[in-house]
Amino acid sequence: MGHPVEVPGLNHLAAIVAPLCRQFSPVWAAIFPYPVDSSCRLLITQAKFFMQNLHIHGYDVGVDSWERMGATSVQADKVVNVRMSESEHTLLKAYCASLNRSMQDVLRDFALMQIQKQRFCCRLVRSLMDEHGIEQDPRARKPCFGYACYYCRHAESCAAGETDLLYIPRQEIRELVAEESAYIFDFDGSSIEPPTQMG
Incomplete structure (x- = not known):
């Protein structure tokens, strides 16, 4: 059996991924189908897949170590953290699930919908949208x-x-x-x- 490939930054990645895996343990088997003692290269691939799944399901996870590990650097979208009560979060999660959409997609849609509607009567919003290159929906x-x-x-x-x-x-x-x-x-x-x- 070959030895695992040494990849710089893996310890940093594992320190990020391991707690997340414990937190999202119900989906561990689906997201990580291979043993955790596989090669480092496989672990990195699995970790990327894990992060993508979190993103799809409405969880924003920032990892700044990909570039140091030799992966292609991708410019990320801006992320806004929204604080809400436990019951509000549960409601939002269930509502988004009924739409088969992520929480971040729905929150983005609703926020931009309201701004777009305000443009109808507000000179300030019109000016802000023009300044930042946001076209009218x-x-x-x-x-x-x-x-x-x-x-x-x-x-x-x-x-x-x-x-x-x-x-x-x-x-x-x-x-x-x-x-x-x-x-x-x-x-x-x-x-x-x-x-x-x-x-």
Whole structure:
């Protein structure tokens, strides 16, 4: 049996990865299918895969040792840490799971949606967006722009600015909609107003 390959910085990497592996032990077997005493090169590959999985599931993990170990340096996006209560975190995690999206994607979407909507009436936001090269989202002028975009039948074409239709819910979410809001399945894309109450 060959000896493990010596790789500079491995101890530093292991010191980061090991506690994370213990913290996320329920997914250890799926993420690390090989024995931990395999070669250093394999361990590094597994560690990268582990970090990518954390990122996909909404956990931001910064590791500054990849370049020192000879890996290609990739410019990372900015990371914002959001403090919330345990119950708020649990709610957010469950909500994002229902959408099959990561927590960071949903938080980013919602934050930018609100800024984009404020651009409609705020000169300051318009100036800030222009200054930082953020283009106006074609959906921003629509009254349905927001969480409904996750459930809309034409979400992709709307995001691309290819349709003027308003929110039309996908039929597969029907069982999730409260009885008093069932009227949304009558939407034809021309309005999102509730039906006129008679009497």
